[in-house]
Each structure stands twice: as structure tokens, then as C-alpha cells.
Amino acid sequence: MIGTALFSRLTERPTLTTTYPEPAISVAHNVYQPQEDSRLLVDAMHHSALIPGRRVLDLCTGSGFVAIAAAEMGCASVTAFDICPHAVRCCGDNAALAGAAVDVREGSWLDAVDLAPFDVVVANPPYVPTPPGDDSGSIGAGPSVAWNAGSDGRLILDPLCEAAPKLLCDGGSLLLVHSAIAGVQQSLDRLKWAGMEGEVIASKWIPFGPVMSARAKWLEDTGRIPRGRREEELVVIRAEKP
Numbered sequence: 001m002i003g004t005a006l007f008s009r010l011t012e013r014p015t016l017t018t019t020y021p022e023p024a025i026s027v028a029h030n031v032y033q034p035q036e037d038s039r040l041l042v043d044a045m046h047h048s049a050l051i052p053g054r055r056v057l058d059l060c061t062g063s064g065f066v067a068i069a070a071a072e073m074g075c076a077s078v079t080a081f082d083i084c085p086h087a088v089r090c091c092g093d094n095a096a097l098a099g100a101a102v103d104v105r106e107g108s109w110l111d112a113v114d115l116a117p118f119d120v121v122v123a124n125p126p127y128v129p130t131p132p133g134d135d136s137g138s139i140g141a142g143p144s145v146a147w148n149a150g151s152d153g154r155l156i157l158d159p160l161c162e163a164a165p166k167l168l169c170d171g172g173s174l175l176l177v178h179s180a181i182a183g184v185q186q187s188l189d190r191l192k193w194a195g196m197e198g199e200v201i202a203s204k205w206i207p208f209g210p211v212m213s214a215r216a217k218w219l220e221d222t223g224r225i226p227r228g229r230r231e232e233e234l235v236v237i238r239a240e241k242p
């Protein structure tokens, strides 16, 4: 088991007992506003003590919230990728404002393989199950590229879990946050298939936000959630490359 002493065991999955002070950032309207998933990932980074002195890769960086937190925690270096040019600009601006040395790059997360290996990979990728046809216009909650992830929510999760060993040095670690609705066991299975042992090190139940609320009926009708459920569990998975 990894670092279990750091977490309380009052619920079925581990929860974190303290929160890390948030980096001060500003977020453009067309960039993902850091939310509970962003905060849970940063808290897990802090509790795991994996970041200080390490070469960190932040995939799907958005505003740079997670990358800047890594810099503030004392990482040796932090490289950040996002496919959206608005996010890249926003991350660069926030890093400059915070005085954080973030090497931010525009591109798919997969492009980071060219810069590997890293000691630690952190990621808050899109993971929200998405109905056929684009309903994002009717939700109007921000950039849909930040959450839409195919019908099962695993459009990025699956390839990311499979590619994790290519991004990491031997002994390196992955911290990955997503909703349990996208399948915790699937992530653990994919990681295992790729040769990495993973486990949930943090979790938190939160009420549905605007995107999940707008999709709740479709999620119910397709059996992805029980009828009446309007909350989801976020999890942080830690996986190790041997």
C-alpha cells in the first residue's frame, strides 16, 4: 500500500485530511476554471510528497493551476501540455505572475513522450461521458474540450494509462484524477496491462456541476448512474513504474 498513513479511512476509499493552499491564478473565460478535481489532485500531490526535487509533467494543464502548485511545492522542473492555445496562453500568464518556471507547450498530451522521461506525471484530463451529438452549446459552462471524453469518458484515460510507462523513468509515479463514473477499475486494469501497479489514494464525493447535471438524464437512461443520483465520486489514482 502507498502512503496510507497520510489519509483517513472513514469512507470506503481514502479521503485527504488537509488541503493545500491554492495557487493564485486568473482564468480566461475559454479556459477550464480549476474545480474540485484540480484541488483534489493538488492535495494528493502534496500529501504524497512526490513533488519536491522531481521532474514533473502536468498533462492537460488548462490554467496551469496544477503545474504552478508543483512549482510552489519545490519540484526540480515542471513541463505542462495543453491542446488548447487559450489554455497555453493562460498557463503561461499565470506562471509568469506567480514567478513559477513552467515550461508550457501547446500540443496533445501524447507529444510529451518526445520529452520523456519524467519522475512524476500528474494529469486531470477530460473524463466526462459524452452523449452522441454535441450538447455542449446548451450547457454553456466553458470549453467542452476540457471535459468531453467519448461515450464512456475514457477517450483520453485509456491511452494515457497505456502510455504512462513511456512518460516515466523507472521508479516514476503517475497521479491521475478522474470521476469514478469513468471507471476506476478500468484505469487500474489499463495501468496493470501497461506494467504499472496503481491504487486509489484520495477520493471525494461532490455534487454534480453544470455539465453532469445537464447529462444526468442521459447518464440515467443509459445505466451509467443509478436513477436519482446527483453526485459523483472523484478519485486520485497513484501508479508506480517499477
Ligand SMILES: C[S@@+](CC[C@H](N)C(=O)[O-])C[C@H]1O[C@@H](n2cnc3c(N)ncnc32)[C@H](O)[C@@H]1O
Residues within 6 Å of the ligand: 032, 033, 034, 035, 037, 038, 059, 060, 061, 062, 063, 064, 065, 066, 081, 082, 083, 084, 087, 107, 108, 109, 110, 124, 125, 126, 145, 146, 147, 156
Ligand atoms: C479538466 S481540464 C484540467 C485543467 C487543469 N489541469 C486543472 O486541473 O484545472 C482538462 C484540460 O485538458 C485539455 N485537453 C483536452 N484534450 C487534450 C489533449 N488531447 N491533449 C492535451 N490537453 C488536452 C483541455 O484543453 C483542458 O484544458
